[in-house]
Amino acid sequence: MSSAVQSLPLHSPQPPTLARRLGQELGVNVFACYQCKRCSAGCPTAFAMDRPPHELVRALQMGHDELVLNSRTAWLCSSCEMCSTRCPQEVDPARVMDGVKILCGREAITPAVPSVAAFNRTFLWMISRFGRAYELGLVCLSQAKSGRLWRDLPLGMKMFAKGRLRLFPPRGGGRTAARLRKKLRSVASDRWPVAGGHQ
């Protein structure tokens, strides 16, 4: 036997793949997928993705985690549930997309579509403060974070003029929000995101 051949340890500890983690944390089984592509065929936003849904599932099966975490696919999922409705194997691709976004957040991976991640974080932060979505604040803050604040200004003015945008934050949910903030702060696995976030 050549001395250049290195013997690898038989049971080297491997960090769990994304596919494993999705299975453990969200109960989704990507290994059931046999690539029928019904999900991609029915996906309304696949046209904008770098890889359609079925390819992301395939990548997860093969352990190409870097590819998955840096792909636009999950961020461009509109959660329309068409894929999960049609999947013959009950893989629940919509949940897989959620899981990828959740794990991106936990691993502090820079999201491949920053404007969507900014919107999500801002939304959650708004609820934590007001208990209800504050549309004006949400639009301004999330668009400012993505550097797109001025694009929608004319539309925003028209919405105001038509009375479709409230100037002030919503009232009524504040007390419940404060109670939840206190109680959920100590929960280890998920934290309320701060407005700045990691990106």
Add this chain to the structure above:
Amino acid sequence: MRLAYYPGCSLHASAAPYHSSTLLVAETLGLELLEVPEWICCGATPTHSMSPLLALAFPMQNLVQVEAMGMDRVALPCAACYGRFRAADRRIKEAPELRKQVEAALGVEYHSSVAILHLLDLLANHVGLEAIGRKVVKPLSQLRLACYYGCLLTRPPKVVAFDDPDSPSVMEKLMQACGASTVEWPYKTECCGATFGISYEEVALRLIHQLLADAVRAGAEMVVAACPLCQPNLDIRQEEAEKASAKPLSVPVVYFTQLLALALGHDVRKLGFEKNFVDPLPVLRQRGVV
């Protein structure tokens, strides 16, 4: 009929006409809708994309509050809120450890005693089409409508469906009971772009245009929606969608409760049509509905 009412965030803001017309409809039909006190956001899409725990906690907190009201049914006008409540309800039943974790974190106990109904389900299936038909005083003159369901009213079927997920018809039947005629169109359960209407317009604009173009192709004079994100996307963003595709549209998009309230005899000025970006009044006048 008394039941809890969970309007959701949009109905107190950009979708105020949906809220006001719902209350008018409820008044005529003898429905007492009691708003859940101090309700909190259902979490919508961003939450289930960020935290499985919070995605469960928000609806559960609200459901606990419904139980505290002594109510066993809650009506929701928003498709997303409805989807989230139902998804949480289902998750609670399938994952008892997660349920215990959330209950412990919130310091509450949820008894799974609340039936979660979308407004369409409540009206068509619980109040009944016949009962509603009897109260129609201003039939809609065979106004041609494309009934738009969007995504979350019928999908995923195991979680939310009160109608066929591929080809639902409950909104058509309701509108027909009001004297309108409806068109069949394949895009009626296709996505409008949802939150991409704010966070990634280019994607939403393409979806919006495809949808509306198909409704027009099918012969619709107006689109009716049952979701306070769909309606703004299709209405407020319509002009931009036209520009992006360089093809004109000009089809008004209203909430089904606005037309229902009109048919039940409510004053058109109370229905919030002036808030529409694409004005529905010309079509309504032309048809003699107004």
